[in-house]
Amino acid sequence: MDSVAHRLSVGGAGAALELRGVTRLFGALAALTDVTLTVRPGERRAVLGSNGAGKTTLFNCITGDFPPTSGTIRFFGEDVTHFPPFERIRRGLRRTYQISALFPGLTVLDNVYLACCGVSPRRFSPFRPRSNDALVQAAEDLVEAVHLAAVRGRRVAELAHGQQRQLEIALALAGAPRFILFDEPAAGLSPTERRELVDILTTLPSHIGYIIIEHDMDVALRVVESVTMMHNGRIFKEGPPADIESDPEVQELYLGGGHG
């Protein structure tokens, strides 16, 4: 039993995501140093760490926004280290951005429709969708799922911050995601919106794994089964939420040490 779990967690074709020795330099600054990380399919994990710890950089390396300086990244067994971002996305990887990256001039529905097109061969289609178009229907369903049906026809520029964060999540759910990276999805949300977010995360189909970067422990520890702690571009602790919370070193560095 244990050995099977161990084998799966060590990697090979069994891992959803497998990073080995990933380093990312920005000039002289090492934003990530020798990060090795394995996440099982369907696993939900939090990445915690103080400002500038390298969490977002970790996501950028995984999606290919900024490829790593060295190291390898495997996605469901396939070496994607040198793949452009769109190739990774088409294989089922998704992400959200810490600072919403939406299309403010388009409506809510068109933003989601665009995301649905991106992971479909229809992305090059010169034909406008018809009323029974499956992608439009998929977009409608996603808009509904993130509680934005009431503002579906509004331009994104007119939305409140919390609604934009929800839309960001809808974009990451388009198509058939297998693994999602959420970068501080709860930042700036009201308590009600946080509860809705937790609902969305906990009701995702169980085969969809994710990594969530979240400063709010109430959100983070409720929606994950494992936690990775980062500091100065390195991973320094991994374990289940309960262990992390009670770990004195973590308390010292992160929970106690006031993180803005």
Added chain:
Amino acid sequence: MSIAQDARLQPGKSAERPATAAPTRDFGHPAVWAVAVLLVIMPLIANGFFLIEIFGTSLILGIVALSLMFLAGYGGMVSLMQLTIAGLAGYMTAVLGASGNANISLGWPWWLATPMAIALATLFGTIGGTLAVRTEGIYTIMITLAIASAFYYFTNQNWAIFNGHTGINSVVTPHFLGIDWRADIAFYYVILAVAALCFGAVSYLARAPFGLALQGVRDNPRRMATLGFNVNAHRIAAYAFASCIAALGGVLQVWNYRQISPGSVGVERAIDILIIAVVGGTSRPIGAFVGALIFVLLRTFTLDFLVAIGLDGNRFRLLIGLGFLAIVLFSPDGIVGLWERLRGWSGQGKAQAGGERHG
């Protein structure tokens, strides 16, 4: 304006759902119909000079400027090689078809020469685009300008195909079904039909997945990549489409003047296209045609006007330059943008917030 929503808003369902912010203005507005009818009955109103020299020529330049509007307005890519692509299509029409230069022209029938010319020019534009998409902003302008000026010098120096600085003269125009398609009225309708086709295609495409994605690429290429789009492939496809439109304009151009020479593809002409697109406005397809009409009117009439007040007629460029400056300073989205803002102000009382960007 929402594409996805348009699809949903077919018969009956509209009541329960909120309409999108922008009204359907592309085809519903009475002014649009008035202009369309006017263009169709133009041969009844205008004589040969106005019909071809003013309206025909404006429509042709408008088609070439439309290809730039598509790239710049929807794709955020300012290409200065659109006239060069048109010029290559024109040259190929003359070289593959029949002309007074029998030593050069192959004498193919028009129905073979024309599609071939368009295909070659589209290929050329697509290759140029493939080079240009690796760059951004000012570098895109530089690389396409380099292509334009290289082509100009090449046509000047190449005698085997382009006949050097004399160019190709007395180009034979289509003549079939007993109609001389270069006769004023027939030719006007040919131009109008092609212009309408291009205008319709660009307007339609803007709200299909391909066009929507192109606007996404313009606004946030990095996000588009993490939505699964191959940003460069999208941009190259946009160049291919725009090249095809420019090529259509180029074929009409060579039929219009019945000759083509390096002067027709000079850098100055390439910049005229940029001026037309910017003056008209790159946020909507119609801007290209508005800009072209203004340009042609100025070019045609300021000459007489300037001569009348004792100045060199060639200074019409000075006037156009000043107009260009004024537009860039006061209305970055051109005459069309200015018009929309005026309409927005006059209609302020009503719920509409005027002048939203095209979806």
